[in-house]
Amino acid sequence: MKLTPNELDDDTAIDPQLRLAEAGSLRRWLYNWLLNSDIEGNFYQSIERWVALLIIANLFALVFEHVPAIYQPYAQWFHVFDLVSVGVFTIEYLMRLYLAPEDKEFKGSSLPRLAYARSPFALIDLIAILPFYLAAFVQIDLRMLRALRLLRIFKLFRVLIPAYREFQQLNAGRTFRQKLHALVWPSEYGGRLHDYFDTFIMVWVVVSVVAVVLESVESIHYILNLEFIVLDTIAVGIFSLEYLLRIYTVVESPQHGHAIFGRFKYAKSGSAVIDLLAVLPFFLEAFLHHLFDLRFLRVFRLLRLLKLTKYTGSTQTLFTVIKREWPVMSASVFIMLLLVILTASLGYLFEHEAQPEKFENIPASIYWAVITLASVGYGDISPVTPAGRAMTIILALLGIGIFAIPAAILSSAFSDQLRIERETLLNELFVMMSDGHLSAEEQDVLQREAKRLHLTQEELNRLIERVNRQREMIEDQQGIPVERLVKDPQLALERFRELAGQVRQIALMVKADEMQRLIESSDRSTALEKKIWRET
Numbered sequence: 001m002k003l004t005p006n007e008l009d010d011d012t013a014i015d016p017q018l019r020l021a022e023a024g025s026l027r028r029w030l031y032n033w034l035l036n037s038d039i040e041g042n043f044y045q046s047i048e049r050w051v052a053l054l055i056i057a058n059l060f061a062l063v064f065e066h067v068p069a070i071y072q073p074y075a076q077w078f079h080v081f082d083l084v085s086v087g088v089f090t091i092e093y094l095m096r097l098y099l100a101p102e103d104k105e106f107k108g109s110s111l112p113r114l115a116y117a118r119s120p121f122a123l124i125d126l127i128a129i130l131p132f133y134l135a136a137f138v139q140i141d142l143r144m145l146r147a148l149r150l151l152r153i154f155k156l157f158r159v160l161i162p163a164y165r166e167f168q169q170l171n172a173g174r175t176f177r178q179k180l181h182a183l184v185w186p187s188e189y190g191g192r193l194h195d196y197f198d199t200f201i202m203v204w205v206v207v208s209v210v211a212v213v214l215e216s217v218e219s220i221h222y223i224l225n226l227e228f229i230v231l232d233t234i235a236v237g238i239f240s241l242e243y244l245l246r247i248y249t250v251v252e253s254p255q256h257g258h259a260i261f262g263r264f265k266y267a268k269s270g271s272a273v274i275d276l277l278a279v280l281p282f283f284l285e286a287f288l289h290h291l292f293d294l295r296f297l298r299v300f301r302l303l304r305l306l307k308l309t310k311y312t313g314s315t316q317t318l319f320t321v322i323k324r325e326w327p328v329m330s331a332s333v334f335i336m337l338l339l340v341i342l343t344a345s346l347g348y349l350f351e352h353e354a355q356p357e358k359f360e361n362i363p364a365s366i367y368w369a370v371i372t373l374a375s376v377g378y379g380d381i382s383p384v385t386p387a388g389r390a391m392t393i394i395l396a397l398l399g400i401g402i403f404a405i406p407a408a409i410l411s412s413a414f415s416d417q418l419r420i421e422r423e424t425l426l427n428e429l430f431v432m433m434s435d436g437h438l439s440a441e442e443q444d445v446l447q448r449e450a451k452r453l454h455l456t457q458e459e460l461n462r463l464i465e466r467v468n469r470q471r472e473m474i475e476d477q478q479g480i481p482v483e484r485l486v487k488d489p490q491l492a493l494e495r496f497r498e499l500a501g502q503v504r505q506i507a508l509m510v511k512a513d514e515m516q517r518l519i520e521s522s523d524r525s526t527a528l529e530k531k532i533w534r535e536t
Helices: 026-034 044-065 075-098 112-117 120-137 142-170 176-184 191-215 218-223 225-252 261-267 270-288 295-311 314-351 362-373 386-402 404-435 440-452 457-478 482-487 489-509 512-521 527-535
Strands: none
Touching (some): 026 075, 044 075, 044 142, 075 112, 075 142, 112 120, 120 142, 142 191, 176 225, 225 270, 225 295, 362 386, 404 457
16 A cells, blocks of 8 residues: 555545645644554655664764774764764654654653653654764763764664564463574564564674675775674674574474474574584684684685575575476586586697697696686687687587576576466465455465565555455356355345346246246245246
């Protein structure tokens, strides 16, 4: 549902043709357009998301301000960023203060704006900007001012606290381990707090991988050596805690129900191995550095990037495609290997005497064969004999087709798999809507599946409309259930008219005398049915 400026009440959608003056106050319109979390399609989620990103950016700015080599050359830009941040946070605070009388939490108070100003969220918003304005009127050490800006992190509680309350409601009466399972694993009990947990892990994966990449740059590593160590330690702590939480709570899943074997089964899975490899180099280097030089293990920290695969269904779809098409792909791979070995052997035969330092042996010639078949052609190894050059021409032409076969197979199979999975989702949607509506749990499952299959909200809505139309067609052919007719008098009237028309068609098409005799003499016809036939 797309919000229009006329949707002024939580549960009322006004005709878009109405003017703002006819619909209500500007303040109410602004509240529903910007801050009402109960209306779908407004800017509430976007505002919360961008404010959260700005808070995180402020935290990174505070970290880099303590690095003189970074802060001093760009001090002016840091100051401009701080001014922009304070401006945004100030506008947000004043906007919430102005719109407080429309908030259902404060509108019942005699002084709603004062009630909002005294609320915990408002105090957090005020603390985020107050140090900046205090510095303009009170003599304050700038270092203390920078430290006070750390208080802006408390603004994240505006997002986390409502999510935590929702999480508590969803998990009322459940055990501690079941609550942790809902937090870590996707389920109908996770709510927004589970989404924030996943986002938190993904952000730290990206940050830690970027740090590993930048750490390889000598000039950056020299400046941020201590920061890299601290960041990696924090990242390892977070990923280790996540791994332990998953091992502890996985027994709540039906497929891992056994206390020992269930955890062992999960520990052998691909995602668990990736989680373990994400932290293992740190502990091996920390405990075994006096025995072995394990600094080479640091590069394996890049494996943390594989942790992101669990948050997308694309990799699972790709694995399914490869498994399904492996018989065909294995045949093409065998042909490629056969061609590589054959051409490498011929290349060695033709070029070894002319270039013994380059075509030293057949394994060295394999490198030349592969880059030629793949149409890469680095030029570091190239034939000089007429036979070798002629063979290279043939090999390059063959490589265009040979290497394209697996790519074409994967491409078509991937598209076909997505089509199959979307058809499966459509069939599941038919089952979900068998009772005429979608429950909250079914909507949650549907949203997760749509996200996994990369369906937009518009595409999902079209699928739902398609299912509704097909169900209506089936009902028209098979008859509408009596329960639905009872609930909808207008539909019952339309159905009555349709049946009455069919009765009139029967009366016109059959022999009237014979039909009249059968109805009057039959014991199966009720008095009402006889009366209806006489009136037809």
